Amino acid sequence: MSTARAWREYPRRYRYEAATCKKCGKVFFPARLICDACGHREFEVKPMARTGTILAHTVIRVPPAPFKDQAPYAMAVVEMDAGPRLTCQVVDLQEGQLKVGQKVRLEFRKVFQEGPAGPIQYGYKAVPV
Amino acid sequence: MRDVAIIGVGMNKKWGELWEVSLRDLFVEAALNAIENAGVDHIDSMYVGCMSSGLFTGQEHVGAMMADYLGQCPVPATRVESACASGGAAVRAGFMEIASGMSDIVLVGGVEKMTDVDGDEATYALATAADQEWEAFNGVTFPGLYAMMAVAHMHRYGTTVQQLASVAVKNHLNGSKNPRSQFPMKITVDTVLNSVMVADPLHILDCSPITDGAAAIILCPADRAKALCKNGAPVKIIGSGQASDTIAFHSRADLTTIESTAKAAAKAYAMAGKKPEEMQVVEVHDCFTIAEIMVTEALGLVEKGKGGPAVESGETAIDGRIPVNPSGGLKSKGHPVGATGVAQMVEVVEQLRGESGDRQVKGARLGMTQNMGGTGASSLVHILEVM
Amino acid sequence: MTVGIVGYGACLPRHRIKVEEIAKVWGADAPSFKKGLELREKSVPAPDQDVITLAVEAARNALARAPMVDPQDIGAIYIGSESHPYAVKPSGTVLAEAIGATPNCHVADFEFACKAGSEGMFVAHGLVKAGLIKYGMGIGADTSQGAPGDALEYSAAAGAAAFIFGDKDVIATIDHTHSFMTDTPDFWRREYMHYPRHAGRFTGEPAYFKHTIGATKALLEKSGMKPSDFQYAVFHQPNGKFPMRAGKMLGFTREQIETGWLVPTLGNTYSGASPLGLTAVLDVAKPGDKIFMCSYGSGSGSDAFIYTVTERIKKVQDLAPKTRWMLDENQIYLEYGEYAKFRHKILKAE
Numbered sequence: 001m002s003t004a005r006a007w008r009e010y011p012r013r014y015r016y017e018a019a020t021c022k023k024c025g026k027v028f029f030p031a032r033l034i035c036d037a038c039g040h041r042e043f044e045v046k047p048m049a050r051t052g053t054i055l056a057h058t059v060i061r062v063p064p065a066p067f068k069d070q071a072p073y074a075m076a077v078v079e080m081d082a083g084p085r086l087t088c089q090v091v092d093l094q095e096g097q098l099k100v101g102q103k104v105r106l107e108f109r110k111v112f113q114e115g116p117a118g119p120i121q122y123g124y125k126a127v128p129v
Numbered sequence: 130m131r132d133v134a135i136i137g138v139g140m141n142k143k144w145g146e147l148w149e150v151s152l153r154d155l156f157v158e159a160a161l162n163a164i165e166n167a168g169v170d171h172i173d174s175m176y177v178g179c180m181s182s183g184l185f186t187g188q189e190h191v192g193a194m195m196a197d198y199l200g201q202c203p204v205p206a207t208r209v210e211s212a213c214a215s216g217g218a219a220v221r222a223g224f225m226e227i228a229s230g231m232s233d234i235v236l237v238g239g240v241e242k243m244t245d246v247d248g249d250e251a252t253y254a255l256a257t258a259a260d261q262e263w264e265a266f267n268g269v270t271f272p273g274l275y276a277m278m279a280v281a282h283m284h285r286y287g288t289t290v291q292q293l294a295s296v297a298v299k300n301h302l303n304g305s306k307n308p309r310s311q312f313p314m315k316i317t318v319d320t321v322l323n324s325v326m327v328a329d330p331l332h333i334l335d336c337s338p339i340t341d342g343a344a345a346i347i348l349c350p351a352d353r354a355k356a357l358c359k360n361g362a363p364v365k366i367i368g369s370g371q372a373s374d375t376i377a378f379h380s381r382a383d384l385t386t387i388e389s390t391a392k393a394a395a396k397a398y399a400m401a402g403k404k405p406e407e408m409q410v411v412e413v414h415d416c417f418t419i420a421e422i423m424v425t426e427a428l429g430l431v432e433k434g435k436g437g438p439a440v441e442s443g444e445t446a447i448d449g450r451i452p453v454n455p456s457g458g459l460k461s462k463g464h465p466v467g468a469t470g471v472a473q474m475v476e477v478v479e480q481l482r483g484e485s486g487d488r489q490v491k492g493a494r495l496g497m498t499q500n501m502g503g504t505g506a507s508s509l510v511h512i513l514e515v516m
Numbered sequence: 517m518t519v520g521i522v523g524y525g526a527c528l529p530r531h532r533i534k535v536e537e538i539a540k541v542w543g544a545d546a547p548s549f550k551k552g553l554e555l556r557e558k559s560v561p562a563p564d565q566d567v568i569t570l571a572v573e574a575a576r577n578a579l580a581r582a583p584m585v586d587p588q589d590i591g592a593i594y595i596g597s598e599s600h601p602y603a604v605k606p607s608g609t610v611l612a613e614a615i616g617a618t619p620n621c622h623v624a625d626f627e628f629a630c631k632a633g634s635e636g637m638f639v640a641h642g643l644v645k646a647g648l649i650k651y652g653m654g655i656g657a658d659t660s661q662g663a664p665g666d667a668l669e670y671s672a673a674a675g676a677a678a679f680i681f682g683d684k685d686v687i688a689t690i691d692h693t694h695s696f697m698t699d700t701p702d703f704w705r706r707e708y709m710h711y712p713r714h715a716g717r718f719t720g721e722p723a724y725f726k727h728t729i730g731a732t733k734a735l736l737e738k739s740g741m742k743p744s745d746f747q748y749a750v751f752h753q754p755n756g757k758f759p760m761r762a763g764k765m766l767g768f769t770r771e772q773i774e775t776g777w778l779v780p781t782l783g784n785t786y787s788g789a790s791p792l793g794l795t796a797v798l799d800v801a802k803p804g805d806k807i808f809m810c811s812y813g814s815g816s817g818s819d820a821f822i823y824t825v826t827e828r829i830k831k832v833q834d835l836a837p838k839t840r841w842m843l844d845e846n847q848i849y850l851e852y853g854e855y856a857k858f859r860h861k862i863l864k865a866e
């Protein structure tokens with residue numbers, strides 16, 4: 001993946017910056033140019049609180065190429081307390097924690113790296129609280 | 130708008146892991162079969178539904194390439210892409226070209242050559258139908274996304290893994306009667322539940338396979354259909370609907386509903402002046418068993434939340450209340466991504482013509498196809514009636 | 517001006533492996549390793565944790581304890597480690613981006629075996645003291661490796677500790693510092709080599725003890741203080757024995773050292789070692805407490821610090837997870853196979 005493409009998303013991946021529509025208040029992660037609820041074009045951008053709840057989950061056992069060594073790994077759809085939903089890995093799981101309704105917090109983790117010589121891609125993963 | 134009819138259908142001989150057949154030969158074989166079935170002596174234009182020839186074979190510009198290898202240059206030829214709904218979207222594009230009066234004979238074909246890359250690369254290519262930055266980047270796969278859909282559906286409606294497996298069992302039973310099927314063997318619920326887990330709770334047998342294949346249909350204005358059509362009855366497309374939804378599964382308003390299918394179906398029913406209960410045979414996009422369950426609900430064929438019990442009790446069997454996927458579906462027949470939407474049309478046309486042999490739905494005159502892309506970010510629904 | 521710690525935070529991985537698990541695989545005698553090293557188990561970073569990820573979470577905890585600090589006012593960020601993820605590309609820039617401190621900030625990565633963390637602390641606080649920056653951060657973080665079957669494999673562990681320095685709202689003042697170093701070849705790693713090498717028993721008296729004692733004695737003399745003036749003492753802890761023996765040689769008691777002595781169940785977190793010990797002390801310290809800290813890095817050198825805890829400490833201790841809690845709670849134990857996979861010790865195909 002081009003490093004530029006990853007770098008462009010650092011404010012979202014590293015700081016969880018979300019955008020709130022100044023007209024109707026809908027919160028977007030990632031930020032958008034136009035609100036899909038009311039069509040407004042101005043937003044307030046600021047980092048989201050890191051906590052959320054699992055709405056759906058799975059364990060990936062047949063991974064895509066960049067994640068070959070990581071399988072099996074858990075993933076979830078997380079609804080952030082701030083509003084938006086996201087899809088990410090769930091790590092540091094104890095027995096019984098991968099369930100609908102589990103409270104989680106985003107942590108800064110390595111997402112994948114491109115071989116021994118390529119760049120390391122960092123991002124967010126959910127950890128049960 | 131003019132009415133549109135299908136006067137010819139064709140597929141390549143068999144779907145599967147076809148080492149000896151190339152991307153272009155797959156398409157051309159299916160297209161030639163459709164042209165021969167229609168009995169037309171020329172075409173005005175063509176559409177090629179294909180999701181990812183670039184990632185699978187390094188080839189783009191397949192509209193032109195297929196026109197070339199079909200011997201049809203200089204007709205206009207356009208590749209249509211809407212992930213796994215590429216075929217259905219190609220059908221709609223061809224439909225609109227006829228309906229608008231722009232052309233009189235249009236070939237719509239779909240093709241995918243998936244087996245030239247290894248498993249990881251195929252998984253990666255398929256994941257391009259998801260949100261690259263916010264789903265795939267974090268490691269999710271298609272089975273993973275549908276697995277999460279299943280978890281949400283099971284949590285809200287009590288859908289069981291046995292009900293999921295019943296979809297695969299039914300479709301393999303149907304597919305065992307389909308000479309073109311990639312996997313025509315019959316299976317049981319236990320076979321499914323004991324097969325290796327791909328993304329909890331989906332087992333490998335809950336998932337449609339990686340397949341090479343192609344399908345094609347010939348469209349013309351309905352008022353010329355009887356005159357042009359040389360083999361079998363012409364079939365009118367009486368309804369066409371399409372809808373989009375958020376690219377990321379996590380952004381959907383309701384994780385347990387495939388809203389784009391519901392919206393596309395509403396448009397198709399309205400155009401056709403028909404209701405769900407009037408449908409007699411339906412081909413749906415069972416990329417994963419849970420998908421068939423949720424789609425039958427979105428199409429209004431069963432009550433919301435009741436898709437699981439419906440398949441488990443045989444309501445959607447070939448001899449059931451509403452036969453779903455008599456072809457064997459994506460599960461048994463195979464899922465060469467870009468071809469699927471077109472192959473669904475082929476199956477329904479053959480059903481409405483009474484040509485489906487052992488898997489014939491008796492007396493079917495009105496049928497429907499539903500094709501979707503990704504986790505339901507795009508859906509195409511077509512309603513067909515024999516003329 | 518009075519400069520000191522304004523916020524502090526730690527991050528420890530949740531995975532652990534016991535000495536018995538490692539000894540079993542290499543046919544070694546676990547009880548004698550446990551007794552000889554005074555060490556029972558160590559932390560293991562997950563495959564998705566590295567110096568950068570641990571440092572970011574430690575820094576976030578430090579900021580949680582310093583809510584008045586706007587990351588845009590942090591003028592310097594120094595991560596010290598001997599396992600920076602890149603040989604060329606700073607770890608500090610990623611952390612700066614993650615906490616929102618860019619772009620007006622000085623970043624440099626530090627290395628000096630196990631004392632790279634305390635070096636970052638020394639320089640960051642120095643820039644604040646010089647009036648050049650408003651706040652500075654020094655972080656010690658490591659995910660160091662021990663060669664399979666080597667003695668270091670029992671102790672090489674992972675963790676991070678982050679400190680924000682400023683001249684207002686301090687929770688502990690930095691009263692005196694001293695650095696003591698010589699060129700001593702006790703432990704090294706050549707470029708492109710995966711694991712470090714060490715000089716066996718030479719790592720003891722001429723290396724660890726000489727510099728720890730040298731720095732400590734010099735600082736005590738410079739400050740006019742004696743061991744009994746301190747409530748707490750934190751020394752570098754490559755194993756359980758060395759810091760206790762050094763402390764005893766210098767006149768500190770076991771009780772003074774115990775609170776900051778994490779190694780028996782954490783292992784040696786290299787550049788994180790004495791900084792993490794300091795965070796554990798700050799978690800329970802009371803206003804007026806005096807803390808002595810002395811790091812050690814092979815090669816060799818020691819950085820020594822004297823801190824005095826202020827009234828403000830009480831306001832911040834509970835604002836982020838405590839080090840002892842992270843160490844003792846919520847652990848996930850590994851077998852050797854998983855451990856080897858996590859630590860990339862398994863040779864895979866190209």
